[in-house]
Amino acid sequence: MTDPHDHAHDHSHVDHGAEALGYYETMQIALTELLIEKGVFGAEDVRREVEAMHARTPARGAAVVAHAWRDPAFKARLLADGSAACESLGIAMGPTRLVVVENTPGVHNVIVCTLCSCYPRVLLGLPPDWYKSRPYRSRVVREPRTVLAEFGLELPNDTIVRVHDSTADMRYMVLPERPKGTERLSEAALAELVTRDCMIGVAVPSRSSPR
Amino acid sequence: MSARFAPGEPVRVRRAFPPGHVRTPYYARGKAGVVERLCGAFRNPEELAFGRNGEPKQPLYRVRFVQRELWPDYAGPAHDTLDIELYEHWLESP
Incomplete structure (x- = not known):
């Protein structure tokens, strides 16, 4: 037997390329x-x-955030039960149990999974590589301010930094603060300001956030 | 589901080192925090990992720690916190 493909079904190794498999x-x-x-x-x-x-992208999470910024009753429901609130917008959450944590003028939240790479994929799509990396996972729990500064986010000492480690059955998303000067923007225009990193908590949206 | 601890209640994480698939990070073991909320009841991952059914379900809590409790040399201000999900069998009264 010299053919390694002696099993019955057809398949291609199209995804695996020519490199040796790990x-x-x-x-x-x-x-x-x-x-x-x-x-x-x-x-x-x-x-x-x-x-x-x-196909799942952070645009979904951004739409949820923009809706919460414009609708205080929805925001209250989102903070009380994230999954139920997203379902009410027509997002099929499946088994995901979502906890939404709100940034306020005195509190900044940031998400990590130290044990693996738990991430609210249904709202944010696939996690960025750095989110899964050992340096981010091990450092953001013990020196969050330094890590955030490396992302370009310097927080004053009177802001409370809350780190959320997704160790079990919940998934987390940050509800960022609505930037000042956006009172007249439509919900779609607001959603454009909300990037993936803002919903992980390593950035904050600004009036001119690039998408 | 009967939950042993209520939100706001102080708890301490068991200082134990069992083998197997454990969702309690090492850095939290033996540390004191406060219950932030009860998340519901979930099948025990330490059992699920071995192909068992994970029953009975365990109450799952979010517990808030001040960073200086977890890391005595924490460089930031004393009000910074870290929240972790912990199953009830990992918690005890301080």
């Missing part, structure tokens, strides 16, 4: 192939799920 890549491919062979799901289901995962 341990976890090999395990992931083996597991996927076995689940497809056993009929748990089909290759098309995997493809569709990956496509859907890449």
Whole structure:
């Protein structure tokens, strides 16, 4: 037997390129192939799920934030039960239990997952690489102000910095403060000011935030 | 679900080092904080990790610590905090 592809189904290694596979890549491919062979799901289901995962973007979270800025009753519901409030906007939250933490003039919030890379993907899409990196995860819990300064966000000492470590079943999103001078902006224009990093808490929106 | 602790109540994280899949970060073990909220009841990940059903569900809390409790050499102001989710079996009365 010289053909390594002696198993019955057709598949391409289109995602894997020509480089040697690492341990976890090999395990992931083996597991996927076995689940497809056993009929748990089909290759098309995997493809569709990956496509859907890449289609989720921070624009969803930004729309939630902009709505909360304009509608105080919605904001109150969002802070009380993040998942239910997002569902009420037509966002299918699935099993995600969302906790929204609000930045105020005296309080700044920042999100991390020290154990792995838990992230509110349903609202923010895929996490940036730095969010999953060991330096961010290990440092932001013990020297958040230094890490935030490295992101260009210097906070005065009279601001309370609250770090939120997503260690279990909740997912977190920061509700940033609405920038001054935006009273006349439409909800869509407000959403343009809200970037991914603002909802993780390593940045704050400004009147002229680039998207 | 009957929850042992109420929001606002002081708690201490057990100082224990069991093997296996544990969601309690090392840096919080043995530290004192205050219950910020009760999140609900969830299946125990320490059991789920081994293919068991994770029942009975465990009350899950968000516990708030002041940073200087976690890191005695914390460089920022005394009012900075860190919140962690912790399952009830990791908490005790201080």
